[in-house]
Structure formats: structure tokens, C-alpha cells
Amino acid sequence: MDTPPMNRSRALLQKIAWSIFTILFVIILNFFLFRVLPGDPARAGIRDPRLKKEAVEILRIRFGLDKPVINCFESLNPIKVGSCDVNPLDTQFFIYIRNLLQGELGFSYHTNRPVTEILSERLWNTVLLIGAGQILAILIGVALGVFAAWKARTSLDYAAVMVSLLAWSLPTFWLGIILLFWGSANGFPLAGKATPGMSSMPLLQQWGDILWHMFLPTLTYTIVYMGEYTLIMRSSLMDVLSEDYILTAKAKGLSMFQILKDHALKNAMLPLVTVIAINLGFTVAGAIQIEAVFSWPGLGSAIVEAVGRRDFPMLQGAFLLIAVAVILANMLADLTYTYLDPRVKME
Amino acid sequence: MKQKALYVLVLVALLVSACGGGGQSAVVRIGWAGSPDTLNPGMAILVEAYTIFELVYDSMYELNLDGSFTLSLAESVSTSEDGLVWTYKIRDGLKWHDGQPLTAEDIAFSYNLYKDTPEYPYMNGYYTPYFDTIVATENNEVVLTLTEAIPNIESQLIFLYVLPKHVWEAQDKLEYENFEMIGSGPFKMTEYVQNEFVRLTANKEHFATPPKVDEVIFQTFENQDALVQAIKTGQVDMITEMPNTAAESLKADENIELVVGAPLAPGVTDIIFNQTDPENCPTEEGGICSGHPALRDRDVRLAMAHATDKQRLIDVILLGLGNPGLTLIPDGLGVWYNDSLQDYEFDVAKANQILDDAGYADTDGDGVREMPDGSESLTFRLNWPSDSINAPRMAELLDEMWAQIGIALEPQAVDPDALTAQCCPAFDFDIMIWGWASDPDPSALLYVYTTEAIPSGSSETGYSNPAYDELYAEQQVTLDFEARKDIVWEMQKIVHDDVVYIIPFYDANVQAYRTDRFTGWLTGQAKVELADVTSLVLIEPVK
């Protein structure tokens, strides 16, 4: 009955190999996806009679945009066929790959700063927001779901389900705007992640300030995601609670609380773990909207801005980062799964 | 249980932050919708970056809100007879924010840096092409030699910020992020978090204009509605922009003063007609020149101008806060603006008459006129950049207005970069709604009408008029102010007569400040820019 360790490590290897393949795919997609966009990154959407043709040309050389995209193609939008005899190492594509191999994400065309530097600033802010939002959404969602399942078929249950459905139906940005204006009338800050000038304050105060700024965006995020978790938790717990082993636990004289805690929750969490991991990919969409409403300096708004500015290095870096994050999250979900459900190890 | 703990944590945070703040120093909090792209003056493109440069750096001249220039770092200037050699005597005792002395050496270093770095798109490409040599003398003088005499040296020099040689020497001039930003201006850079805020403290030792306040903070609000809310709730003391729709509600607030006027960098909203002559099509640069042939006919453009109710556009889109426009040279440019021109009056009957006379008749009875030869109907593609919130409203209104003269539109928003690709020099459109921001000198926008600008991508209309081109070249080298002004006025008359564009309005700058926080904002001027250094050094806290 025991699984030979061989299989497990092989499955793990397979998983890792697949993840690497996915990342490679994203890397290649990243390159071409943004290069088919119309427009010239050297001009970055700026039309200005003061911006001379020569100046633009020099910028193109600086960004390496004067080189052919890849052998046989000068550019992708508009499609310009070029010579196929160029040294492949001297094309934009291979320079991009070579830089990536050296861990170089390049310089942002727009801000003239290393992409890694900007991404790490922005990522941290978004992780803070999404992290707090997700954790709260999970906690509240699970609590409400457990409550609804426990009180199944009572008016409290119906109320909990209705609240969740309603929360799920709210457009993220719309809820954000409404909370923003409700909050601003009640002394909550309207923008940003911290009050400017807090850096000279003691650390505790700085964190207090950040939490204060986080409150409304996190609340928005929590409400929007909470509903889904409540519904999943409720139905999953309903399933678990009608299992035979719950009857066993009850017959064993365990209290309601003990049964929930020791026998039902862990099992009922399983479907939730999958959903949370998959959600992480979609959660960026929520982040974009919330960051736009609350002027939260995160990854989402950086992406939208970078699209507008045709900031290829930023876009490539951000998409790669998100892909890696989602893959890691899925792996983490798998690990959590094996921890939560010993049966999974069999596969 | 865990939620409770978190809730408590949030409460603690609220208490902590409620206790914080206060303080005795006078801090001006300014809300704006952008953030500098980079603090490296050579690489910067966005206007927000220039706002910060103006506060932290000094340059040879200062631009006043009335459009005039005054010497700043130099105490005097002398010019050679031929106008080629300019000698600036630099003030003594100038200091950088880090305490080092600022001398002619630094200025010469900065100008040479700009001149010798072709990657600096504006500084090199636009402001230094006439520079031959820049030398610092032992007398703390800067000797600037030009390749040809130009009439507008002041406007060329105002954006050439003077950088400390001792800092910049050691840096990579392209990749240097310049976060420390050692300058000499009235404010010092204290803290900068991109896309969040810029924090400046007063340089009370500034030689000319030491600020009265202690600190200025620019905070980024990505949405303008929140910006308005922020000044209402007192989270900021001044806002640099807002949706015009919010103006009324701010006016009603007794603690808020609304300021409306021509912007420091005057803006123009334009309706662009693609009138490129197939002969002028810049095919080598990717020209497609698919413009509707009717738009090459001045009568059609004239009829459309008569059918455009500019006041209604201003009312609905700007809530009345703007002036009807004539040509690309906005009224904000002061003397350069030809105010003697008479606009085409709004008269639908007259517009219809013009089209009838020119032979554009609705032959198939569908309400849309056809070309005189019956080949095509007067249905025009109308494009605008998708990041504009006002343009689609304008498109709606134009659609209604022009329908009355038998012209149909196919409105379509386009991504701004895609629109650039479609516009110039491809000329793959019929009509566009777009806009310009102007330099203090009219030359840049006058260039847009030239034939030379067609292949370079600056011309949006493909308009070509040899007489105009000649005048453009002439004003470039006319040193006499009055003579140059006459030429510039004449040029405006030509393009207005030819109805190259319809200029619905010149955008006004709509800003607001809280009257209960700071006083002394510079408002009664020809232009409005509360975030300009001229204003920020004057204001002081309300007692």
C-alpha cells in the first residue's frame, strides 16, 4: 500500500520540468506579445514637435530597437521582413534571452531605472495588499462558510449565502470607489500606501500609518473575494459533515467544536486550497482595479502604465514575475494538499 | 479568534496614526495625478519631472508667469554684435544644497553635458542644437558660442538645468537615477518614492527666492476624483488638476479657492483634418495617406468649422472653463497669439450653403452628402486617443453637429501609441481629436504646419504651403522682437484662413487651493500654475 518513494520523486521532477517549460513558454510569449503592439517605445506615446527624428533614432539605438526583432523580421508591427542572414546573436530576441539568462531584466524605457528595482518595490506593495486581502478573505470566508454549513438550512445560513453571492457580484472597482468616498468622509486616506514624510517616524508608527492606508483597499479586496470562499467552504463542509467519520466523531462524544476543528475543517479545506491557488492568477485583475482606485503603488498599476508607455522591459519582467508567482503558488498548493490529504501521496 | 486579533491590530494602527502627525513646521501638501518619470533631467519627458526640476534646480533664466524672462544664476549678460557669443557673468557665493560652491564651471559642465549627449531627447535634440562651444572663464563667466544667431535664447536656456559637476562627473549620464538630486534651487530633495510622493524641504539660503514654508510634498493620486475629494477633506492643500465637472462643487466650498487661467505650458485641443496631398505623401517613412479626398477641399473644412458650436463643446466638456481656439498658437502665449483673427461664426445654414455651392449634394437621400462626382459619401473616420476621457464626449457632440450639414462620422477610440503610428507620418486617418502642449516660444508649434514636418512625423495634417514655410524659416532667424512677432501673426492668419485645423478650445488650467492653510498663492497673473516655483516660494501659512 505504501507508495514507493521513486514514484513520488518522479512526479515531483515531472512537475518541476513542466513548470520550467511553462516559464520558458511565458518568456518567449512575453517577447513577441509586446512586440506586436503598434507604436514605438522610443516615442512612448509622446508626440512633441520638439522631439526630433534624430533624437528618437538615438533612443531606438539605446533600447536596442534598431536591431531586427529576430532573423528574417525587422519588426512585427508593422510586419517588415528583413534579411535572414543577420547574426542571430545580434537580434532583439537573442539579446533578450541572453540578458534573461544573466538575470538581467533590463532598464525600464520609461523611468530609466532597472526593472528589477521597480518590480521589487511594486511587488512588495502588491503582495502586502493581496496578502492581507487574501488572508482576511480566507479567514472571513472560512468562518462564514463554516457558520453557514453549521447552521445549514436556517435563516442564518440563507443570510450568509445571500451576502456571499452579493459580495461576489460586486464589480471590484465599483465597490472600491464607493468605499473610497465613504472612507474619505470618515478620515481615511484617499491615496497611496503611506503618509509622505513618515519615514522619520518610529517604525511602529510607520507601520500603523501603512495599515491605516491599507484599510480600505484591503477591505475592498476582502469583500470581493470573501463571497467565493464562503460558498466553497460551505458546500465543501456540508459534504464533509455528512460523511460517516463525522458521525463516528460525534459518537465518540466529541463536542461540536472539536469535531469541526479536528475532523471537518482540514478535510473541507481541500477544495479551497485549489481555488486559492488558481485565484492567484486572477487576483492580479483585482489588484489592477483596486490599485487604480486607491492609487496604490503596486504591480497592477505598473503593468497598465507600462502597456500605455510600451515599456517592454517592464512588461516582460512583470509578466514573468506573475507567471513564476502563479506557478509557485500552484506548487505550494500541491504541497499543502499533500499535507492536508495523506491520500494524495499515493498518486 | 484570529480575526479578532487582526481587528485589534487595525484598531491599534488607527490609534497610532491618529496620535501621529501634527508638528510645527509648515508643510504644503500638493495633490497631483502624475509622478516624475525620472529625476535625470536629460532623460525626463513628463511635465511632472520638470515641475520638480524647476523647484530643485536653477537655470540661467527664470520664466515668469507673465511670460517674461529674468536672469537667475547670472547677474548680467552681454551679447556680441553678430548675436553669436553670449557671455554670462555668474553670481558669486552661490552654493549647492550639499554646501559646495556653484560656479561657472558647473554651468559650462552642464551645458556641455547636454550638448554632448545625443541620448537626451529634448536637452540635446531641441535645446542645444545651436550650441557651438561653452567655456567657463576664470571670472566666473560662462561664454556660450552659437552656430547661428537665434531670437529666442532665453526660452532655449530655461530648461537647461544647471547640475553639480562634482556629482555628475562620476556618474553614468544615461543610467544615473539622481535620487539624491543635489541642486541649488529654492527647494532640496528630501525623499522620493516613485509613484507615491516627492518630498522637498525649503532651501532657506537660496540667493533669490528663499521659500517661506518649510516643506512641500507632492502626492500622487491616480484618480482625479479622489484628488478633488482630497482637497475637500483637507488631506491636501492644493491640487494641480481636476475634472472640470468638479469645479462647481469646489467653488461652493468656502475654504477652497478655485483658480482658472491659461496654463504655464499652454495646451491646445485640436480637431485634425488629414489633408495630405498624395504628392507629399512620405511613403519612405511609412506614409499610407488614406485620408478622405473631401478633406483636402478647404470648402468642406470651412463648412465644418461653421457647423461647429465651440461654445457648446466648451460648456459640455469643460463646463465652460476654456476659451474658443483659433490656431495652434494658444492665447496663453501672450504676445505671440494673434488676437486680431476673426473666428468662423457658428452658422449651420451658412455651412450647408457652402457645401451646396461646392457641389456636395445628398444624391441618394440618406442624409449624408456625396462627393461632387458622386463617388464617395462624406463619411469620415473620427479617431482619438483612448486615454482621453473628454474626447469621446466631444466625438458625440461633433457627430450631432456635423450631421446637420450632411456629414457622417465613424467614431473610434484608438490606443495612444497605435494612434501615433496611425497618425504621423502614416496619415492613415480622416479626422482626429488630439492636442498639444506648447513651449514658451511659438516656434515649436509653428513647425507643425510646415512641409518639412510631414515626413518627420510632427505634421498631423499633411498641410503644405510654400508661403508659410518661407515665413517659418524667416522667423527662426529674425532677431528683432517686433519683426518676428509680425511674422508669427501673419503665419497664424494663413493657417486660419486655410482652416487647417478646427481648434475647439484652448485648455484652461483649473486648480484649487485651501484658503485656510496657506496664503499668498500667485494668482492674478496671465497664467496659472500654483505648483510653479514662483508661487511656492511666496506662500506662507495662514496664521
Place this chain on the structure above:
Amino acid sequence: MQTTIQTSEPSNQVTARLLGFWRTFRKNRGGIVGLWMLVFIILVAIFAPLIAPYDESSSAQTSISDIYQPPSANHWFGTDDAGQDVFSNFIYGARVSLTVGFFAAFISIVIGGLFGLVAGFFGGRWETFLMRFTDIMLVIPDLPLMVVIVALTKPSLLNIIFVIGLLGWTTTARVVRSQTLAVKSRKFVLRARAIGAGKGHIVSRHILPLVMPILVVQAVLVISLAILNESALSFIGLGDPTTLSWGQMLNYAFGRGAMSTGAWWALVVPGFGIVWVVLSLTLLGQGLEQVLNPRLDTHHLMPAKPTVRKEAGEQPAGKGSLLDVQNLSIDYVTEGKARAHAVENVSFTLKEGELLGLVGESGCGKTTLMLALLKLLPAAGQIVNGRVYFKGQDLTELGEDELNKVRWSGVSIVFQGAMNALNPVRTVGDQIEEAIIKHLPDFPKANLSARVTELLDLVGIAADHKDHFPHQYSGGMRQRAMIAMALACNPQVIIADEPTTALDVMIQAQILELLDSLRKKLGLAIVFVTHDLGVVAEMCDKVLVMYGGVTAEYAGVDVIYNDPRHPYTQELLKAFPDLTKPKKKLSSIPGYPPRLDALPSGCRFAPRCPAAFDRCKTEQPALHRVGANGHIASCHLIEASK
């Protein structure tokens, strides 16, 4: 080649199925509300020109004073940033938003459905390729991708429909694939394949009809996601500004200062539209899902129905009696249905070391009776009469907390089919320890592990299996582990509910032997629920035969075997091979036990009873004492013979 088997569902059959579906769906309150909400807004969209007081996005004749006017008689929901009537734009906006939602969802469903079907049906390389592709799509964040693609194309309504449609299919593909996989292995599909039916035929005739319902549910959800996506795209300025969707209305309001101007109506009204549609679709989807995938809406932790009692009952039996069940009656109460009398008037006693066999066919109320002893009935179950004395204490009177003290430490249960009776995510040892910790709080922690090993040893499980999970046990081991767990807190009574069904004969024998030896060793009293009379004959002291929820006969084991008085007992014995009477003809009882919600009015066994006469059909027989030794049987024949 013949392919006429399962050729097609005749259309009337399809209609019948749809009708049946509708009948079930109609009872789903949420689903119906959602459906009406959706129909309402669709009607509004269709009849927009009739309803809207003003023309679509008409700003003709507007002036400054018309902008952001609050709600009034002329403009029910005020005016927007261009002075247009918000109510009219809201109604026309419904058209755009719904169009985007439906068409985008259509694209997503077609792609997702196709991918899922192909991957699920063909498997192999196709499946690997398509599912890997789906995985990659999940890794790339969708909204940023949409931003990129909208920038690439032009933001027209058509393009937005395509973008949303082309990116929204991943979940559908996954769901459809797993459904296809499940359907593919169904018998009739396998049969059709064996006959050589073409792939297209199988997919269109057999698989698609069963995948369709899932696809419909999925479609409903995808529509709502598409509408949310459209509004999000409009909000970040990538919508089509020339067609006024609700999202676009919000974009204008947000971009042109509605909130700070105080024009909340310009924001609230279109947002409300989105919430309305998404909520209606979600409700509808949930409803459909519940109808297609019915789940029990009850579970084991729902509060029990209060015990009621018709008669006072007697005092508990004297000393030596551990369990004294008196006149216990149990009903199942379900809303909208008649009460089902699952157990009526059952009594028995159990002394120390005694083994009572509880016999009867499936559905005779045996398990209900056993669960009721410890008040473990499902939520619908209610004790409507009788008492359960355990050592003189009436368990039916106790609250949960007090019951929890008796459960397992006084009376423990070995459940039927221990496969699911053990928690799959906790080790067996852990689950045994848990019982000890709960009931013997003073038990030294250090000895816990040793005690568990001892218990497992007692039931013949090696100590090293202590830390294994239930799925690592064989069926017999699980059953024995269950017994070990039941013994953990030294109970006086063990209820063994068919502990040996579904096990092979060898293991059955082992387990029975084990129970019997434990009884002797530990002096346990056991209630043994079974329908295996052989086991009863071998081990039990007393036998309670139940039929249709009532006592058929109750007596000592010898009496039951040698002098059965109830025809049901007699019939049961006939169906059981007796080694002492090898020539006896085996016969089974024709028919089935009655359904609890449709009990016959007279004797419950009457319809199947070979000796039934008229009275049996009208009158329920009382419990009759037969001789001494507490032999009881409920049959009119006994009365007659007295």
C-alpha cells in the same frame, strides 16, 4: 453494421426530461429568483426604446446646467457628466452589457467546451496538449493580457467581445474535460463503442447530452464573468467609448468627477445594473447546479429535533441491566412530506456480558434504532416516544454535553462499513488516542501510545500500523481498527452495526470471533446488528427481530430458532441454511420491506405474509407475550392461538 442500439433519444423523451428538469428546478427558490431577475433585465433591454424616456446617449440641447443634475421628475436617476438622462442610458446600457456578456460567453463556452470534449474524449496527446495549454493560460494574468490585446486591436465592442471570449474559456475546458471523462466510462457509451459506433456519433449522441447540463451551468457563470470583465476594461479606459455600456457609464462618471461632485447617482445606477445581472446569473447558476447535482442538504452536526414523549414510561429495570430501551419510537420529519415512522414501540434490555442480536432486512429501522440510543439521529430524525435507560439514566432526556460523557465511554459504536467511518486525513492511532484523551482526561500522556498499541494488538493489528492512514489499511483491518477504537474507553456496551458486511468470509469470521472473545474477556454487553442469522445463532443470547420499524419478535436465541412465532421470523429462518437440518429447502421471502413513508395500514408484514388473513390488512397487531422468559411477538395469530 448495426448501430441502432441507443440510436437517439426520441424528441418526446428529451421534452420529458426537460419538463422533469423544470419541475425540479421550479422548487429551487434561489434559481427561480435569479431566472426572473434575468428575464426582467433582458426584457428591459429588448424594449429599451419603449421604456427609456430619452433617446440613447442624446446630449442634444444640453447645457452646463444639465450636467450632473440630481434625480428629479424629468430625470428619475439624474443626469450624467454630459447632461444625459442616467435612467435612459442605464436602460440602453443593459443592451450593450448583456450583448457583451452573452456573446463573449458564447465564444468561451464553444472553445472551452470543444477543448474539454476533445481532451476528455480522445485523451492521449490531444489531452496532454490541450490541458497543458490550458495550464499556461491560467498562468498568464488575464486582465493584463486583455489590456495588451485591446491596445493591439481597437477598443470596439466587437473586439472586446472577442478578447473577453477568447480568454475566458479555461475553467470551462477543465470542467467539461472531467465531465467527459466521467461520461466516457459509462456503460452505454462503452457499449456503443464496442458495437463500433463512429466517434462523431458517440460524441453527439451520447456524450454531448450528458455534458450539456454542465455546460449550461458553466455558461451562466461565464456570462457574469464576462460582464464583470467588460466593466473592468471600461473602467481602466479600454472599453469602447462610443457604445455606452454600464461599465462605460461608470468610466465616464469616475473619470469626470461624479463622486466628488456629489453625483452619486451616476455611479450607483450603472453599478447596480451590473450587480443585478451578475447576482441573477449567479443565483441561476447555483440553482441549476443544485438541480443537476443534488446534494444532501443535511449533515451530522445539525441540531437534533427535540424528544417528545407520549407516555411516561416505566422505571428502569433493576440492577444488572445496562441498557433498558422502553417503547422507543422514531419518526423522520421532512418538510413538505408525511412523517415516516421509522421505529415504533421497540423495547429491549441488555445485561452485562449479554449479546443481543438485532435482525431484519435492510430498511427495517435497525440502524435508526441504534443511532437513536445515543441520540445520533440525522437532523430529520425525532424520538417521538419511549426511553433509553443506560445504567438507570434516561439518555433521551440528556443534553449534548451530558450525552458526550456517555458516548463512547459508556456506549460505543462500531459502524457499518468502516471504510468511511474513519477520518481519511488522520492516522488511525491518532483517532484512537483522541477518544482516550476525551474521555479519560487523567490518562497519563506518556502511556497513550502504548495503550493504542495494546488496543490494536487486541484486534490483531501490528503496532507499526498505528501511524498509518486509513487508506493504507485493508478493509478488514479498518473494521478491526474501528473495534479497537470502540474499546478504547472501556465502554460497557458496544453497538456493532453490521460490522461484517462487505467483508470477505474469512475476515468476517475473524471479526466475529474477536468480538465474541472480547465480550468474554472484558465482560462487554454487545448489540449486534445483522441480517445474518447464522452469526446470531452462533453468538447471541437474545434476538430482536425487526420488521418495518416494529418488533416482530423478541426472545432468547434458542426460542427464536426452535419456536419462532412470527411468520417473518419463520420466513427468515427458512432463508437460512441450517446445518442441523441439511435437507431443508431454502426459500427467500418474496417482495420487499415496506417503505417507511408508505406503511401498510394493518400488519406491516401482511403483504408478504403467507399466513395473512383479513384482519392483518386492517389492524396492526399488538405485542404479545408468549410464554415466560420475555418472549414477545407481534402477530394476530398469537392472539388467536391463546
